[in-house]
Amino acid sequence: MAKTDKVLVIGGGVGGLAVAIGLHQRGLQVEVVERSTDWKVYHVGIIVQANFVRALNMLGIGDQAVKAGYAYRGARFCAMDGSVLEELPGDTAVDGLPSDLGLTRPALHQVLTAKVRELGIAVRLGVTFERFHDDGDGVDVAFTDGSCGRYDLVIGADGNYSAVRKALWPEKKPRYTGQGVWRYNVPRPAGLDWSDIYIGKSGGKAGYCPLTETDMYIFAVFEEPGNPRFAPETLADEMKKRLEGYGGILGEAARAIVDPALVVYRPLEACIMPAPWYQGRVVLIGDAAHSATPHLGQGAAMAIEDAVVLAEEMSDRPAGAALDAFMERRFERARLVGTSSIQLGEWEMRPETAGDPIELTDRIRKKLAEPV
Numbered sequence: 001m002a003k004t005d006k007v008l009v010i011g012g013g014v015g016g017l018a019v020a021i022g023l024h025q026r027g028l029q030v031e032v033v034e035r036s037t038d039w040k041v042y043h044v045g046i047i048v049q050a051n052f053v054r055a056l057n058m059l060g061i062g063d064q065a066v067k068a069g070y071a072y073r074g075a076r077f078c079a080m081d082g083s084v085l086e087e088l089p090g091d092t093a094v095d096g097l098p099s100d101l102g103l104t105r106p107a108l109h110q111v112l113t114a115k116v117r118e119l120g121i122a123v124r125l126g127v128t129f130e131r132f133h134d135d136g137d138g139v140d141v142a143f144t145d146g147s148c149g150r151y152d153l154v155i156g157a158d159g160n161y162s163a164v165r166k167a168l169w170p171e172k173k174p175r176y177t178g179q180g181v182w183r184y185n186v187p188r189p190a191g192l193d194w195s196d197i198y199i200g201k202s203g204g205k206a207g208y209c210p211l212t213e214t215d216m217y218i219f220a221v222f223e224e225p226g227n228p229r230f231a232p233e234t235l236a237d238e239m240k241k242r243l244e245g246y247g248g249i250l251g252e253a254a255r256a257i258v259d260p261a262l263v264v265y266r267p268l269e270a271c272i273m274p275a276p277w278y279q280g281r282v283v284l285i286g287d288a289a290h291s292a293t294p295h296l297g298q299g300a301a302m303a304i305e306d307a308v309v310l311a312e313e314m315s316d317r318p319a320g321a322a323l324d325a326f327m328e329r330r331f332e333r334a335r336l337v338g339t340s341s342i343q344l345g346e347w348e349m350r351p352e353t354a355g356d357p358i359e360l361t362d363r364i365r366k367k368l369a370e371p372v
């Protein structure tokens, strides 16, 4: 089998852009198709840790990500009144760069798209695949704009509701985990340099994470029986209800939740694929392969680690051998993050079965500091 030269990436999100950058840097010819026409991402923030910074640094954009975000000291677990129960300080994985970072989704998108543009990688917006056929030597793809192409490898980086996954594994679908997450950006109190997680309330947890010099975001993850839909005008009141009973910085900051249009609510749906995440010359990465809940703040890092490892394994070798090596390095790590994230949510919903969330979080953070 010949080595891989020409690659199609379906999905221009976190993992898709990262893998396009990594493969281009290793000399492969990469094209990206992205379904959305405006390529915008919603305004809230994400929490990331040392392995995210390290993976982006391997793509040459660690510095830019750090500058686009806000570095803080680590995670603290707090009681409902805000008193600190335990500090889990971040451990840097790259000399000179911090570990724990909060950044807005648009800021991360800007860092990735700027690099893609700088490298001149072809991105077609408002386009996706209509069908593909893998004949063993290559994949013929027909696109929704009427064009077609032939590729040595197709990467499905099209997120939690992946159409590529559906085409190859129609029985694998995201499952509602029983919880939903509420998010809202508020002013950051001066001097707040930790992301705090308040535990002890039945059904979930809440907290905040610094995003910039001036802003942080509040998150509240709670059991939402029956996976309800909420009327848009009720979202601020609904979020505030979930934050009732909290004291400390969280209780104070929650007063700023006033505009229902700025509340971002998402039911949590997860889909962790068994190995392998590929069939022939079509492979899934990121959420398409292993979407989890945000309890460990690892979704973006896992997608970027997938991208870095796939790019490393893909250089100068045939697709089959590269994909086996990719799975060997990625499956257990992504599975551990996914199942542990879901476990934390289960414990929140069923406290009678609960283990120790602080110990589990600390153990996974340390594990992920190890090289990919």
Ligand SMILES: Cc1cc2nc3c(=O)[nH]c(=O)nc-3n(C[C@H](O)[C@H](O)[C@H](O)COP(=O)(O)OP(=O)(O)OC[C@H]3O[C@@H](n4cnc5c(N)ncnc54)[C@H](O)[C@@H]3O)c2cc1C
Pocket: 010, 011, 012, 013, 014, 015, 016, 033, 034, 035, 036, 045, 046, 047, 048, 127, 128, 129, 157, 158, 159, 160, 161, 162, 163, 164, 181, 266, 285, 286, 287, 288, 294, 297, 298, 299, 300, 301, 303
């Ligand atoms: C509520 C919530 C909170 C989260 N918080 C965090 C956090 O704090 N920290 C963290 O690290 N992660 C967090 N995550 C997870 C993180 O957002 C994802 O894991 C990460 O974005 C995965 O990257 P991805 O590239 O796989 O998917 P995405 O970033 O979702 O990108 C998929 C891309 O594919 C495009 N697309 C979709 N379908 C098609 C198609 N058929 N054809 C072409 N393009 C398509 C989409 O438009 C999108 O651009 C959170 C997720 C949720 C839902």
